Amino acid sequence: MAALLLAATLFLDRQFEMKVTKDVRYAAGAPRTLDLYEPERAPRPRPAFVVIHGGGLRRGDKATENMTQLCEEMAARGYVCASINYRLQGELGPAVEDAHAAVRWMLANSRRHGVDPRRIALGGSSAGATVALRLAYGRRELPIPVVFSWVGALNTAPEYVDGGKASLFIVHGDIDPEVDPAEVRRLALHAPRAGLRTAAYFCADLGHNVPLDRRPHGKALYDHMAAFFREELQLTRIGQPLQPRPRRVQAAPRVAAVPCPR
Numbered sequence: 001m002a003a004l005l006l007a008a009t010l011f012l013d014r015q016f017e018m019k020v021t022k023d024v025r026y027a028a029g030a031p032r033t034l035d036l037y038e039p040e041r042a043p044r045p046r047p048a049f050v051v052i053h054g055g056g057l058r059r060g061d062k063a064t065e066n067m068t069q070l071c072e073e074m075a076a077r078g079y080v081c082a083s084i085n086y087r088l089q090g091e092l093g094p095a096v097e098d099a100h101a102a103v104r105w106m107l108a109n110s111r112r113h114g115v116d117p118r119r120i121a122l123g124g125s126s127a128g129a130t131v132a133l134r135l136a137y138g139r140r141e142l143p144i145p146v147v148f149s150w151v152g153a154l155n156t157a158p159e160y161v162d163g164g165k166a167s168l169f170i171v172h173g174d175i176d177p178e179v180d181p182a183e184v185r186r187l188a189l190h191a192p193r194a195g196l197r198t199a200a201y202f203c204a205d206l207g208h209n210v211p212l213d214r215r216p217h218g219k220a221l222y223d224h225m226a227a228f229f230r231e232e233l234q235l236t237r238i239g240q241p242l243q244p245r246p247r248r249v250q251a252a253p254r255v256a257a258v259p260c261p262r
Helices: 002-009 065-076 092-108 127-138 181-193 221-232
Strands: 018-025 033-039 046-052 080-084 115-125 146-150 167-173 198-203
Touching: 018 065, 033 065, 046 065, 046 092, 046 127, 065 080, 065 115, 080 092, 092 115, 092 127, 115 127, 127 146, 146 221, 167 181, 167 221, 181 198, 198 221
Parallel strands: 046 080, 046 115, 115 146, 146 167, 167 198
Antiparallel strands: 018 033, 033 080
């Protein structure tokens, strides 16, 4: 009975303590380090989640509160989560290169940390979301099945994602003054036409800060994301190859603003 209960809630509910290892070097040169959050006593293999902080590509840190909370939340559900630092040069190119190196580090160390290398998710907040989107849809050789955009934008034409493989989960504030919600809606509507499974939550009356414990439709955004990831990473089949899915036009997500109460 206990095993059945664990299987039903694994990767969905918080249920594990975690071990945190700070300042792991994922590539040569400063500031290429990450903080690693690992679920203790979680079954192996596990999915991984590489996350990228915001700050306009000029500031920020892997240990900012929102990144720490995100990794703690996902590790408690069974993920190995890595929050990365990257070069803050005000340019997208070096940041994408560093995120690429971090994903490759996770792939190279997957056996050591009990990670299924086919099930590495990628995400970021604000500018970090832009980095994640550009990497997920621009570097085809990386096996990234799902990407999380948190108050960020692609910052280029939506057609950039054509032919991409990663499913897309979006959280945005409906009155964000820094990242135009209209641009993000265009991406959310285009992605399904490109064959990408997409979910989007545009939280009414929230700006550039959308806490993931807000509760649209009666569930925390964390829970919506965990359910989406579980489906798109095919976590009921973890350890087995991902089943290919036909590339076809998907139903458009709802992009109207929704209440996101505490």
